[in-house]
């Protein structure tokens with residue numbers, strides 16, 4: 001029987017399609033438990049409509065995405081997942097996790113996982129990774145059971161403070177996290 005991976009999605013709207021590709025590929029090995037931040041659940045942007053995303057994730061996972069703190073809370077206590085991935089992870093959610101703030105469905109899913117030692121894998125995409133979110137990113141490298149999908153500068157000229165994880169490495173980062181290993185975090 002397949003084990004289950006939590007797949008939490010935050011409001012990096014331009015990377016949601018890359019995240020869906022990873023959900024598709026993880027599906028071969030895992031059952032998917034989808035979690036949406038409230039922003040992802042209800043916001044239409046130039047990158048797509050919330051309702052379309054909800055439908056697509058339902059068709060991929062067979063489950064309606066959890067999107068409230070109440071729905072996400074049992075993940076740890078009931079042992080619902082083997083690993084919790086946050087893909088994409090915004091600067092906003094990263095910074096909340098680093099500082100113990102639990103006021104969204106995704107931060108609740110992470111907290112609920114960490115409370116029983118379930119590894120958490122963050123696939124980051126944020127323009128301020130080397131700005132306001134920088135100290136929080138570094139803090140998470142030193143946080144037990146939290147792992148980052150390897151990152152690089154996506155556009156050093158136009159977005160000098162931006163870092164984006166290589167989404168194609170999510171699966172590898174998940175397997176490493178299960179062994180409590182961080183992949184080499186920065187690559188050229």
Ligand SMILES: Cc1cc2nc3c(=O)[nH]c(=O)nc-3n(C[C@H](O)[C@H](O)[C@H](O)COP(=O)(O)O)c2cc1C
Pocket residue numbers: 009010011012013014015037038039040045046047089090091092093104106125126127
């Ligand atoms: C079109 C659009 C694209 C965005 N892209 C990003 C992004 O790539 N990375 C990021 O950290 N925030 C991005 N944001 C900002 C987040 O959506 C915002 O910080 C939000 O509060 C995140 O909430 P969440 O982390 O709970 O999903 C974007 C916002 C919009 C409207």
